[in-house]
Amino acid sequence: MINLLPLFPVISLAGAFLIPLIGRNKKGVSDAITFICTLALFGLSIVSLFISKEKSLLVYSIGGWKPPLGICFVLDGLSAFMLVTLNIVSFLIAIYSISYMEKYTDKYKFYSLFMLMVAGMNGVILTGDIFNLFVFLEIASVASYALVAYGTEEEELEAAFKYAVMGTIASSFILLGIGLLYAYTSTLNMADLSGVIVAKGGGLLLPFVTVLFIAGFGIKSALVPFHAWLPDAHPSAPASISAMLSGVLIKILGIYSLSRILFNVFGVNKFTLLVLMVLGAISLLIGVFLAIGQWDFKRLLAYHSISQVGYIVLAIGLGTPLGILAGLFHLFNHSVFKSLLFLNSGAVEYATGTRDLKAMGGLRQRMPITATTSWIASMAISGVPPFNGFWSKLIIIIACVQSGRIGFAIVAVVGSILTLASFMKVQKYAFFGGLNKKFENIKEVPFCMQLSMYLFAIICIFAAVLLIPRISAYFINPAQEALLSGHRYAVMVLGGGKL
Amino acid sequence: MKKETGMTLIVKTVTRLTVGLILLFGIYIVLHGHLTPGGGFAGGVIIALSFIHLMLAFGKDIALKKLSQTRSAILESIGAILFLVISILGLLLSGVFFFNIFIHKGQPFSLFSAGIIPLANIAIAIKVGVGLFSIFIVLVVLQAIKKE
Amino acid sequence: MFIYFLCLILFCVGLYCALRRRNIIKIIIGLSIMEYAVNLFFILIGYRWQGRAPIEAADQNILRMVDPIPQALILTSIVIGLSVLALLVGIAIRIFEKFKTFDITKIKKLRG
Numbered sequence: 073m074i075n076l077l078p079l080f081p082v083i084s085l086a087g088a089f090l091i092p093l094i095g096r097n098k099k100g101v102s103d104a105i106t107f108i109c110t111l112a113l114f115g116l117s118i119v120s121l122f123i124s125k126e127k128s129l130l131v132y133s134i135g136g137w138k139p140p141l142g143i144c145f146v147l148d149g150l151s152a153f154m155l156v157t158l159n160i161v162s163f164l165i166a167i168y169s170i171s172y173m174e175k176y177t178d179k180y181k182f183y184s185l186f187m188l189m190v191a192g193m194n195g196v197i198l199t200g201d202i203f204n205l206f207v208f209l210e211i212a213s214v215a216s217y218a219l220v221a222y223g224t225e226e227e228e229l230e231a232a233f234k235y236a237v238m239g240t241i242a243s244s245f246i247l248l249g250i251g252l253l254y255a256y257t258s259t260l261n262m263a264d265l266s267g268v269i270v271a272k273g274g275g276l277l278l279p280f281v282t283v284l285f286i287a288g289f290g291i292k293s294a295l296v297p298f299h300a301w302l303p304d305a306h307p308s309a310p311a312s313i314s315a316m317l318s319g320v321l322i323k324i325l326g327i328y329s330l331s332r333i334l335f336n337v338f339g340v341n342k343f344t345l346l347v348l349m350v351l352g353a354i355s356l357l358i359g360v361f362l363a364i365g366q367w368d369f370k371r372l373l374a375y376h377s378i379s380q381v382g383y384i385v386l387a388i389g390l391g392t393p394l395g396i397l398a399g400l401f402h403l404f405n406h407s408v409f410k411s412l413l414f415l416n417s418g419a420v421e422y423a424t425g426t427r428d429l430k431a432m433g434g435l436r437q438r439m440p441i442t443a444t445t446s447w448i449a450s451m452a453i454s455g456v457p458p459f460n461g462f463w464s465k466l467i468i469i470i471a472c473v474q475s476g477r478i479g480f481a482i483v484a485v486v487g488s489i490l491t492l493a494s495f496m497k498v499q500k501y502a503f504f505g506g507l508n509k510k511f512e513n514i515k516e517v518p519f520c521m522q523l524s525m526y527l528f529a530i531i532c533i534f535a536a537v538l539l540i541p542r543i544s545a546y547f548i549n550p551a552q553e554a555l556l557s558g559h560r561y562a563v564m565v566l567g568g569g570k571l
Numbered sequence: 572m573k574k575e576t577g578m579t580l581i582v583k584t585v586t587r588l589t590v591g592l593i594l595l596f597g598i599y600i601v602l603h604g605h606l607t608p609g610g611g612f613a614g615g616v617i618i619a620l621s622f623i624h625l626m627l628a629f630g631k632d633i634a635l636k637k638l639s640q641t642r643s644a645i646l647e648s649i650g651a652i653l654f655l656v657i658s659i660l661g662l663l664l665s666g667v668f669f670f671n672i673f674i675h676k677g678q679p680f681s682l683f684s685a686g687i688i689p690l691a692n693i694a695i696a697i698k699v700g701v702g703l704f705s706i707f708i709v710l711v712v713l714q715a716i717k718k719e
Numbered sequence: 720m721f722i723y724f725l726c727l728i729l730f731c732v733g734l735y736c737a738l739r740r741r742n743i744i745k746i747i748i749g750l751s752i753m754e755y756a757v758n759l760f761f762i763l764i765g766y767r768w769q770g771r772a773p774i775e776a777a778d779q780n781i782l783r784m785v786d787p788i789p790q791a792l793i794l795t796s797i798v799i800g801l802s803v804l805a806l807l808v809g810i811a812i813r814i815f816e817k818f819k820t821f822d823i824t825k826i827k828k829l830r831g
Binding site: 203207210214217218221224225226227229230232233236237240241243244247248251254255260 | 730734737743746750753754757760761764788789792795796799802803806807810811813814817818826827828
């Protein structure tokens with residue numbers, strides 16, 4: 073089954089290139105192609121999960137050129153985990169977009185850009201070569217700049233410009249870091265880089281390149297000194313794009329790439345981990361404090377994204393096995409419930425035409441499904457048992473206490489309480505209370521949007537099941553081991569590990 | 572009386588003489604991509620430049636008659652799909668970009684050598700050339716709509 | 720060593736221009752300068768002492784060539800830079816239509 077790996081970028085790219093050709097004039101053709109492609113990717117990712125459990129590391133060399141000469145695709149536990157997260161979320165959002173994007177023009181252009189973004193992200197997860205990572209990162213980023221500007225209203229253009237400028241600066245930092253690494257080690261393959269760094273030692277270059285990478289990938293994932301583009305870009309985009317950006321893009325392009333490079337290629341030391349933890353804790357607090365005073369629904373959700381990304385980086389920065397497990401599980405949970413929250417806000421905007429919390433009220437009576445799923449997602453993000461957010465936040469706090477960082481644990485608890493407060497505000501103003509006179513005649517949203525929100529809510533309720541040891545041995549534990557194995561990743565890729 | 576679009580008569584005459592040569596030069600760079608510097612992207616840019624030269628000298632309408640907007644969008648997608656088909660053909664016979672299953676590696680330094688690379692160069696040149704030209708059309712058409 | 724420092728100074732000039740200018744077009748020019756500086760850095764890395772261009776020829780015996788990998792990498796990087804530039808210019812034209820100005824201190828609809 074080794075020919076499975078190149079199918080991930082190939083299927084999504086085929087979808088992206090076929091849609092402008094065929095789906096130009098007839099209605100529904102582009103919807104069908106997108107649906108089939110994302111469904112196929114979802115199925116393939118579940119299959120790859122089982123394969124990676126059996127064989128624990130698969131290497132596929134492109135063109136038959138063996139690494140370190142050629143580019144290779146590597147499937148280990150962490151890649152399988154991120155592939156499943158990405159493809160579930162993109163499949164459900166593609167279903168949602170079938171109805172939601174009716175309000176915009178030229179739907180086939182949207183689907184083409186969407187499939188390009190999915191192709192870029194699939195490539196980032198799978199690749200084992202650092203310049204290939206940069207190329208796929210750029211494909212996904214440029215597609216997302218265009219998608220944020222999709223409606224071409226004033227707000228969207230301003231937000232897209234800010235996002236594009238900051239994203240380009242981030243890519244330049246990353247490319248400069250790659251150039252310095254290539255000059256030092258004269259190889260581009262990640263496994264070979266790791267071997268050379270262990271043999272030659274870091275010297276003065278490695279801290280400099282680490283800082284460049286933390287800056288570059290930190291801008292992409294909106295950690296706190298670099299977060300300024302996110303509160304403008306996520307609200308202005310169409311709701312399915314906000315869900316994709318906040319749910320998967322900032323995590324895959326930012327957190328996954330950073331942790332893959334820092335843990336497997338460079339090898340972490342205590343100082344790097346401390347920097348990550350401090351940045352994570354600051355993002356937590358600032359995100360939540362800025363979110364409480366917001367009255368725009370989507371802007372509040374965007375600030376909460378910053379805060380939850382802070383949780384994930386704090387947990388991964390702990391470096392202990394329990395911490396990494398908690399961080400990865402929280403990554404999966406956040407993708408699911410944050411996407412659900414953004415889809416809810418899109419449904420509210422589709423029905424009522426506004427995003428202002430002060431103007432809404434009592435929507436529960438007219439839009440029951442949206443209100444129920446929104447309540448489930450708000451409980452999940454605030455960390456109320458038995459939803460999935462509770463378990464991941466609990467393990468993060470336990471991991472902090474276990475490694476002796478009581479201060480960070482207190483910060484995490486404070487952040488969680490403030491998150492609960494702001495989501496109580498959202499629920500009260502938007503869904504409960506008396507119905508506003510203007511909204512007497514609104515109806516529930518169309519079927520495709522309801523179906524997608526249902527499925528997300530079901531995953532929210534049952535995701536705690538993933539922690540049971542028999543199931544987590546398939547899903548999360550391989551990911552945790554892949555990050556913890558550090559330099560052994562390189563030995564396995566270059567030595568054995570291929571079919 | 573029809574308005575004179577484009578530039579002066581001298582520019583139009585010189586353009587009429589040289590545009591074909593620029594296109595030919597671009598195709599030469601694409602086809603010899605595995606022997607001399609250049610390849611798909613650089614040759615594609617030169618091909619796009621020949622069309623843009625036509626547009627700059629004669630005005631937008633005559634250039635659009637040569638290559639209209641919908642036709643350039645379709646050609647662009649065809650270029651991309653051609654590249655994907657070349658890579659999938661290798662995949663079906665194991666290995667994503669595999670060389671000498673159906674194309675000989677040939678002698679070094681001759682024109683018909685180096686396996687799949689010339690075909691990939693042609694696909695990239697089609698996509699890049701037509702893509703750059705359609706970016707230029709969009710920028711010009713936007714300006715024209717605004718002036719009306 | 721001196722050449723690499725000059726290249727990084729060019730990168731910092733581009734970064735300064737992208738950060739401190741108020742006109743949108745000047746910000747775009749600053750971003751382009753940054754990208755060209757990084758491409759230049761890559762090529763400078765590939766230089767080998769008294770090497771020549773990395774092209775085989777049938778009738779010559781070549782002793783030393785410069786490194787061809789950075790040249791392939793920056794081809795890709797130039798294409799990416801071109802596409803980002805095209806997108807930014809398109810967005811800038813649309814911004815001018817809606818806001819009637821290129822000054823970023825006046826384009827401030829999103830606050831808070």
